[in-house]
Amino acid sequence: MVIPVLLFLIGLVLLIKGGDWFVDGATGIAHRFHVPELLIGATVVSIGTTLPEVMVSATSAVGGHGEIAYGNAIGSVICNTALIAGISAAIRPGRVERNSLKTPVIFFFIAAAFYVLTAYTSGHFGRMAGVALLSIFAIYMIFTVNQMKQAPQEASAADAERDEGSMTKELVLLVVGAVLIAIGARLLVDNGTLIAEAMGVPESVIALTFVALGTSLPELVTAVTSLVKGHGALSLGNVIGANLFNLVLVSGVASFLAPFDIPQNGEIAGMNSSLVLDVPVMLAVMVILTVPAMFKGKLSRVQGIVLLAIYAAFCAVCFIM
Numbered sequence: 001m002v003i004p005v006l007l008f009l010i011g012l013v014l015l016i017k018g019g020d021w022f023v024d025g026a027t028g029i030a031h032r033f034h035v036p037e038l039l040i041g042a043t044v045v046s047i048g049t050t051l052p053e054v055m056v057s058a059t060s061a062v063g064g065h066g067e068i069a070y071g072n073a074i075g076s077v078i079c080n081t082a083l084i085a086g087i088s089a090a091i092r093p094g095r096v097e098r099n100s101l102k103t104p105v106i107f108f109f110i111a112a113a114f115y116v117l118t119a120y121t122s123g124h125f126g127r128m129a130g131v132a133l134l135s136i137f138a139i140y141m142i143f144t145v146n147q148m149k150q151a152p153q154e155a156s157a158a159d160a161e162r163d164e165g166s167m168t169k170e171l172v173l174l175v176v177g178a179v180l181i182a183i184g185a186r187l188l189v190d191n192g193t194l195i196a197e198a199m200g201v202p203e204s205v206i207a208l209t210f211v212a213l214g215t216s217l218p219e220l221v222t223a224v225t226s227l228v229k230g231h232g233a234l235s236l237g238n239v240i241g242a243n244l245f246n247l248v249l250v251s252g253v254a255s256f257l258a259p260f261d262i263p264q265n266g267e268i269a270g271m272n273s274s275l276v277l278d279v280p281v282m283l284a285v286m287v288i289l290t291v292p293a294m295f296k297g298k299l300s301r302v303q304g305i306v307l308l309a310i311y312a313a314f315c316a317v318c319f320i321m
Contacts (some may be wrong), residue, residue, distance in 0.1 A: 011187030066260025090304030128202025
């Protein structure tokens with residue numbers, strides 16, 4: 001049992017460092033070609049911080065562990081929103097740019113509507129569902145790129161200084177980061193499954209809590225860094241973008257490679273507990289986070305405290321059931 005735990009922790013470390021290097025390399029290259037900052041945050045950074053979830057879910061689905069693929073996607077959205085955004089709002093609430101949040105928020109709820117419809121009507125995510133989710137991802141990327149191209153950003157002094165640096169270093173960070181993410185994902189999935197079996201805990205519960213938290217650490221690092229530097233809005237944008245990618249990219253890739261059924265770990269009122277608890281909590285925390293921000297243009301400390309309380313209660317219920 002000691003070895004699986006150590007390998008699990010090593011996998012988490014590799015995921016964190018790999019995600020960090022990948023984002024640094026991708027962001028450096030994007031800046032080098034003077035891509036607008038907001039475009040980088042909405043695309044490159046969010047994709048980079050979501051790569052651990054993509055690798056874990058794809059590896060799990062192909063390996064026959066659809067419970068982890070499903071639970072990791074939903075669990076990561078809940079973790080990103082209720083824990084990471086909750087911490088940001090509770091520690092340093094502030095104003096947010098409604099216009100910059102509008103597109104990812106709209107696309108998230110479009111993807112969520114399709115996700116919920118599929119989950120409640122068939123309980124199965126097949127290849128066609130994967131194609132549909134990946135199509136939403138492609139449309140979002142095209143829409144965002146076109147939108148940001150209409151507001152080009154001037155090269156800054158930092159960009160000029162970066163241009164003098166080595167592009168080779170940025171490419172190495174990009175490649176090495178991707179490799180570390182792949183290795184870390186494999187260690188996380190394999191040993192997370194062993195730990196779950198040894199503890200007698202269902203795989204989907206491990207995915208909804210430990211694995212989801214582990215693969216969300218890049219978003220947590222981004223959030224903390226943004227808070228320290230006084231850029232709370234960047235943290236919020238990255239969380240919402242990562243949540244969208246968890247539904248359309250993470251679930252899309254996993255279901256396309258290896259279709260899976262929604263796990264059945266128990267029943268609440270005669271229904272699959274996941275459909276009664278996990279999916280509604282995912283939608284609820286996103287509504288609590290985004291609706292006030294869209295209407296008021298700011299986050300409040302009360303929002304953060306409520307989100308953190310919901311996350312604590314959700315984790316407790318998962319382990320009690």
